[in-house]
Amino acid sequence: MSIYQPSINIKYDLGKAELFNMFVPNTSQLSIIASILEGILKSEEKSHTIVGPYGAGKSLVGALTGTLLTANKRSKVTKQFIEDVKLVTPSMQSIYEDLLLTTKQRWLPIAITGRSGDFEDLIITSITEQLHEQGIEIAMQTEAKQMQAVITRWRDEYPSTYQQFTALLTQEVASFEESLLKEDEQTMEQFKSYYSELTAGAVFVAQHEVPFIEQIENISKQLQRKKAGIVIIFDEFGRFLQSVASDNVNTTMQAIQDLAEFVNRSNNMGLITITHTGLQQYFANTSFDKEELERVIKRFVEHRLESDSATFYRAAHKMLVTDKSYEISDAYIEQEHHNIAKYNLFPELTPEEREGAIIKGCYPVHSLAISMLPALSNTLGQNDRTLYAFLANFSKIAPTGNRYHVDELFSYFYPDQATLYAVEELKYYRLAASYKLTPTSMAIVKAITLLNIVNSLYLVDVAFLSYALGSTENEVQQAIDELERTKLLRFNIFAETYELYIGSAVDIATVCEQRKLATPITVQLREKALTQTLDTLFYLPYKYNNLKSMTRFITNVVKINPQEDLLSTSLDGELVYALFTDEQRKNNFITKIESQPSKILLYCISQINTAKFIDLVDDYIILEMLAEDKELLASDANLKVELAIEIQSKRYEIKREIDKLQQFKASQQWFSNGQELPPFTSQIQLEDWLSDKMFEQFAHTPVIRNEMFNKANIPNVQRKAAITTLDTILEETFDGTFETKGFGPDYLLQATVLKRQGYDCTDFTKLTPELQEVRSRLLQHIEENPKGKILDLFMILLGKDFGIRPPLVPLLVGALLKDRWGEMVFYSNGFAVYTLTAENLYDILEQKVTMYEYEVYELNEQDKATLTHLNELFFSTNVLLQPNRLFNKLIGWLRELPKFTQLTVQQSELAIEFKEAIRLSEVDALLALQQLQAFTLNQLQEVKRELEQFIPHIKAIIQEQAIEALGLYEDNSEALEAGMRNSPEFAKIVELWRNEQDWLAYSITQLVSIQVEDWSDVTHETYLTTLLQIKDITHEDDAIRIIVGDQVINTVSELELSTKGKVIYNQVSRIIGAGGRTLTPDEVKYILFKVLQEQ
Structure with missing residues (x-):
């Protein structure tokens, strides 16, 4: 058997018979080959693209297609291929016979592999060169003219070369040139021979100045005359596309489109391009127009080639090369059948195929290793190329002949030590290698690493690892214990499988116990943790909600050992799951809730014994606390992840118990309003009961079709709309007409909450029955309580019978009491509040403010x-x-x-x-x-x-008082003159008075510095007293007078300095003493005089 060739080179392998020896036929590849052959030979779809991942066999399919097309139809290769097709898919035999045995045209291959450069030159050059190699000479359309130009250049510029050329000719130069102009093939070939001789062996190559498609058409016509055709096979076409410069993309794509269009129209040309992805991906990040790209793509027939694991499984034993033969016992075969079925290996194969092709055929390679090879190769290697290379070289990979298990594939795919330190997926292996673990432990790490890479869905437990590694379960368990101690392996209780992880250096169990001893864990913390693990946190009364167009719900909470009746914190009610740590507590509680009505809507008492997992809950709470401890987390980089894993595990264990609460078991006891109910058997039954309860408890809830306001909390924009609307309603001038325009939140609110409810502040009889009832209750309350809290009005709407959502309550209270709002006085902490705005009302409700009160009064005729x-x-x-x-x-x-x-x-x-x-x-x-x-x-x-008129009046009085105090009379000039000499202030006032200027304003500014409008009675008295002091200062004999000329400009009375005065005096004295050393005594005195003058 031939060894599998790991890769194909189209240019060198095309036409080789060995291609068919290494080909393992499968339906997908045969269909593609047949489709391409049929397109080239019998239709107008002659341009094709083969697309597939690395190693999927694209080049092999391209090479086989080209070889079949160009081979002799009676050749052994063609006949054997048709026989192989008959064995795999008999239905396709006649198709291939019709395609391959009936063609009369000679086909020549043109192979191109991933070259870069100008597309047009690449195609033309490849065609001419490879046809020349195959003995076919093609005259390019401008070749003869260029030959004649060369002769002319020799004649004009290189006389010696021209003389040598003419010496080689067997005819006149003019006759030779005339034959060239006629594009005589013999003459052109003769010139090329002369050219090589004269240029030291250089080959004459014509420059392609003629348009690309014209040259292609010229080649096609010449081949047609020779009854020949060409098939261009462009392998690694994607690499060529990636090399195209951005400024040349449009030109190149146009040339590709033109070539494909011409090939599709021709009858002696075919084009096959081979890429890893479609053309769209190669030009996704370029400026090339998407519509233009679509036009190019439509010129090609695309064939998708995928790796076929089933084909590999069936053919693997044929390719497996081993140096030994093995005897396989019936017991082994039976056990392998059991394991293959247990782990669902090779579902594509029949039991007979599994035994023949896998269990026996691939021995000593473990069945699990064979099943993983395609996925591993797909991710880490080059798909089929890597698979067959593994099989073909197995005798070198595993020369010992021992069983070859999954973990040994690790060394095959990662033979390079440098790779082990560069690949992220191998971090667990790197850490394990540093711990010097046992071989079985290392094997487990390798096996799980490979399973992770291919995203395996196997449940990795002791039995699975024992099978995968060929070790006993006892050996595997000891290795698992070792890996758990080193924090490299943990059991994921969610998936019930072992998984690799990197733990921290912190002993979490010890830290947890220490923190538990130092932290008091309250019942409330436990109840919160348990409530958070409930699958369903709310139950909804669907029938009620549908009828009332709102969403009521009850909140589900968990309570441990409840000892007294609880207060509900939910708007619509609560379902309390009551857990007890002992039977006595449970019985006492049941007795209590049966003896008196409860504020809790519904109780469910389960048979779960909380004492069994209370420690688990405490561990969960402590772990949550540790996960928030930044100082602790900073101590180890892996601690945060490990804590998260531990928290998930604890939560899962708690949840397994808590989930029983919501499974509607017959053993559960249900209580409502002091009565035991028959056990609910399903969530639907419970929700139907809730609907009946809601109809009973909230019978008069108005139907308000506004989803935003039928919630406990609303967005700020909706709150502003409610406040604006309520402020409008509370205006004295509001007559029921809203001026809101458009369709914003204000309009929607007024339409749904007021207008559709029949609201008219001038006629409340138009209200819907529900709002009539709400208004009736409000009026009854203020009549029975003419003085009370505003919050009590809100509670009527929030409470039993209505249960209106909070965002609607202030709006409805203000709107429904509009006709009585003016008869109410409002107080805050005993002080009257003149303007109680909508904003105030919403704040009162939202913050539960109790200090705001109302008082209703009636006005008599005298009041009015x-x-x-x-x-x-x-x-x-x-x-x-x-x-x-x-x-x-x-x-x-x-x-x-x-x-x-x-x-x-x-x-x-x-x-x-x-x-x-x-x-x-x-x-x-x-x-x-x-x-x-x-x-x-x-x-x-x-x-x-x-x-x-008080200010003008008092100013006149002040003026009279000032005149009298200062003696501002015409016949009192002698006294005025004496006073002016003694007091500068007095002198200025007299001067202004004599000049009939505003002496009063001046005196007020100088003496009290406050305008009359801002006076008080004290200021008035101070002003008059100061006036008298100015008048009386002329009679003070002991006063210190400052005289300039014959005028007293200021007077100073001697007095005892205050503490502050002494401080200022000491500071001024020091400044004068320090600075005066460089000043004359007269200068120092003048400085003091200037300061005194400015006072």
């Missing part, structure tokens, strides 16, 4: 008259505003008045009482209203006028 008068007088409208709104506006009006007007008591008694009433309204608007009822309309008008 007073409110109307006030609104008309102060704001020029005759709309009846409610007290809190009106007083809020009055407070704003008062605060816009000057500060002096607001604070002074230098006003009439009525004005002061009016201001006090407004301030009282911040605490109690109703009491403030009662106080203002004592005012007549005239009195109110007078008070308003007095307050608004």
Whole structure:
């Protein structure tokens, strides 16, 4: 038997009979060969592409096709091939006979292998050179003209060469040139001979200036005259495409398209290209137009060639080369049949084929090793090429003749030691090699590494490893124990298989125990961990939800040893899975919940004994804590991964027990509202019960078809829409008409929540029955509780019978109480809240604020008259505003008045009482209203006028007081002159007064630095006192006077310095003392004078 040739070179192997000896026929390859032959010989599909992965046999198929096409139809090779086809697929025998035995045309092969360069030159040159080698001479279309040009150049530029040329001729030069112009083949061949002789053996090659397709057409015509055709086989065509420069892509693809189109039209040409992927992949990252690429691709018939593992299995024994014959016992064959069936090896083969081709035929290669070879070769080698190379060289690979197991394939695919340290997949092997493990342990690492590389689905357990390695189960178990100790192997409880991993240097068990001793683990932590492992965290009452167009659900939680009735934290209810560590606790709890109604919707009491796995839960909690310990994780790079594995394992073990809670077993006990229920047998039955319960508990829930608002939480944009809508409704001027346009969230909310519910703030009888009931309950509550908490109003909608989702509650409360909203006063911690906005209402609900209260009142006719008068007088409208709104506006009006007007008591008694009433309204608007009822309309008008005109009035009074204090009279000039000499401030005021300038404003600015509008009564008194001091300073004999000329510009009274004064004096003294050393005494004195002058 011939040894398998590991690779094919189209150019050198084409036509060899040995190709058929190494060919193992299979249906896929035979179909492709037949399709290509039929296209070239009998149809207009003469351009073909063979696509397939490395080693799949593409080159072999191309070489076989070319050889069959060009071989003699009566040759032994052709006849033997047809016989082989008959053995594999008898139905194809007649097809090949019709194709190969009836063709009359002579076909010549043109083989090209992965060359680079200009496509047109590559094709033309390959055709002319290879036809020349096969004894066929082709005259290129411009060859004769170029020959004549050479003769002319010799004549003009190289006379000696021309003389030698003419000496070789047997006829006149003119006659020779005339024959050339007629493209006489004999003359052209004679010139080529002369050219070689004159140029030291150089071959004449014409330059292809004629368009590419014209040259191809010229070649085709010349071959047709010779009754011949050519088949161009371009192997590694993909490599050529990758070498095409980006700026030459368009030209090259056009040439390929033109060639394919011409070949398809011709009757003596064929084109076969061989690539690893389709043309699309080669030009995916280029600028070549996608539509143009599609046009090129459509010119070729594409044939996909894939590796066929079944063919390999059937043919492997034929290729396997061993140096020994083996005797195989019946017991071994029977055991192998059992193992092959157990691990589902070779499902493509019949039992007879498994025994003949695998168990006996491939011995001593282990069956599992044979089954893995195609996948390993596909990933690590070159598919079939590597497979057959392994079989052909097996006697060298395993010269001992012993059984060849899976782990030994590791050395075959990774023979290079350098590779072992470069490939990521081999990290486990590298680590294992450093530990000096036993041979069996190393074999396990090698075997599992190979299984990982091919993504094997085998469950790797002790029995499987024993079979794969040919070791006893005891030997395998000892090796597994060793690998687990070195943290290279672990058992994955999810997949129930052993897997390689790299553990940390940290002893997790010890660290876990130490942390457990130092960390108190509460029942709440255990309950949270158990709840998180539930498969189903919610159950839904589907029938109820469909009818009400909303999503209600109950939350599932786990509780350990619950001792008292629990409070539900879910909007719609909770299902509590109650676990107990002993029987007595369980019985006591059942007795308790049977004796009194529970706030929990549903209890399920299981027979699971929590005491059995409580330690497991604690380990899980501690491991979760360790996984969050950054300092611990930093101690070892592999610790995080190992902890994650441990956490998953613990969680899986817990989950196996907890899953029993939701399996609806007959042993479970169910309780609701103090009554035991028949056990639920399925989730559907439970959900039907929940629907009935929801109809009972939330009978009057309005149907609101707005999915966004039928949730516990809504996006911020929806919340803003609700706030905007509610603010609009709460406006006094709102008459039920929404001005919202478009189809945004505001519009959708108003349409679904209000308009479709029949909402009309002027006629509440149009409301749907459900909202009628909600409004009725709200009105009943405020009548029975005229003073209460706003949150209590919200709880009506959230609670039993309604169960309305929180985002809708403030909106509906405000909308349904619109007609009573104006009769309510609001307080926060006892202080009146004039403007309770929609934002406030949503905050009250979301933050469960209890300090906000309401109070409902009824206005009598006198109240209404007073409110109307006030609104008309102060704001020029005759709309009846409610007290809190009106007083809020009055407070704003008062605060816009000057500060002096607001604070002074230098006003009439009525004005002061009016201001006090407004301030009282911040605490109690109703009491403030009662106080203002004592005012007549005239009195109110007078008070308003007095307050608004107070500043001009008080300024006149201040001016009179200042004139009197300073003595600013015309007949008091002598006293004024004396005062002016003693006081510069006084002198300036008198000067302004005499010049009829604003002396009062100057005196106010200089003495108190505050405008009259911002005064208080204290400021007023301070101003008058200071004026008197200016006047009286002229009578102080002990004052220190600073005189410039005959004018006293300033006076200083001697006094005891304060602590701060002493500090400043010491600092100034030091500065003068230090700096004065370089200054004259007069300069120092002048500096002090300037400072004093500026004060």
